[in-house]
Amino acid sequence: MKYFGIPLIGCMIMMSCAGQRPVNLGVINGRLTDCPSKPNCVGSQATDEDHAVAPFLYEGSKQSAFQRLKKAIASLERTTVIQENEDYLRMECKSAIMGFVDDVEFYLPDENVIHVRSASRLGYSDLGVNRKRVEQLRKLFAAESIDGRK
Numbered sequence: 001m002k003y004f005g006i007p008l009i010g011c012m013i014m015m016s017c018a019g020q021r022p023v024n025l026g027v028i029n030g031r032l033t034d035c036p037s038k039p040n041c042v043g044s045q046a047t048d049e050d051h052a053v054a055p056f057l058y059e060g061s062k063q064s065a066f067q068r069l070k071k072a073i074a075s076l077e078r079t080t081v082i083q084e085n086e087d088y089l090r091m092e093c094k095s096a097i098m099g100f101v102d103d104v105e106f107y108l109p110d111e112n113v114i115h116v117r118s119a120s121r122l123g124y125s126d127l128g129v130n131r132k133r134v135e136q137l138r139k140l141f142a143a144e145s146i147d148g149r150k
Contacts (some may be wrong), residue, residue, distance in 0.1 A: 019101055019121035027088055027107050032117040040126035041119035042134055053134050056106075056114035056141055062087070066108060072140035076133075093133065102130055114141075 025033055035041035035051040044055035058065040069089065073079060078094040089106045100122060107115040116137075118130035 021082075021092075022103060022121065025090060025103060025105055026083075030109060032105050032107050032115055035117070035119060038124050040123060040130065041117070042131045043117035043119075044115045045117070053116065053131060054138075055116060056138055058112055058114065058141075062108055062110060062112075065112075065114065068141055068144040069106060069108075069114060069137075071144060072137050075140055076137070095129075102126070102133070104130075104133065 022033075031045055032043060035043050035046050039050060042051055042053040044053055046052040056065075056069070058068070066086075066089075070081075073081065073089070073091060076093065078096065079091050080094075081089065081091045083090040087108045087110075091104050093102045093104060094100070095102075100120065102118060102120050104118040105116065109115070116134055118134050120126045120130060
């Protein structure tokens with residue numbers, strides 16, 4: 001019985017690593033939310049080189065590209081789609097050990113481009129995790145052809 005508190009404390013720590021789900025995400029006037037000044041966010045609409053990452057480019061229909069993107073996302077572990085509509089997708093990615101949560105968003109305007117933003121909820125630095133995730137998703141997305149074959 002005296003060891004009951006240890007798992008409880010561990011569970012409380014894990015829950016606190018998730019942080020609060022942001023309420024300021026989404027597309028406003030054709031833009032995803034800007035990255036904060038901290039180095040734990042990247043975005044294709046960012047104007048400074050510390051946060052900037054290239055958007056995903058595609059040929060073919062927006063619907064086909066969206067399906068390819070969802071297939072790439074489905075291959076990631078510890079990832080949950082939170083919101084989806086015809087031109088926007090938002091997901092949460094949880095780290096394996098501590099359960100830290102990153103928010104990842106995709107915006108598909110009608111111009112053969114997919115804008116992306118990936119940001120940590122907590123902490124200052126992410127040690128490049130968000131940038132690496134975006135590049136991993138870019139490779140997975142590119143590996144799929146327009147008709148879904150490798």
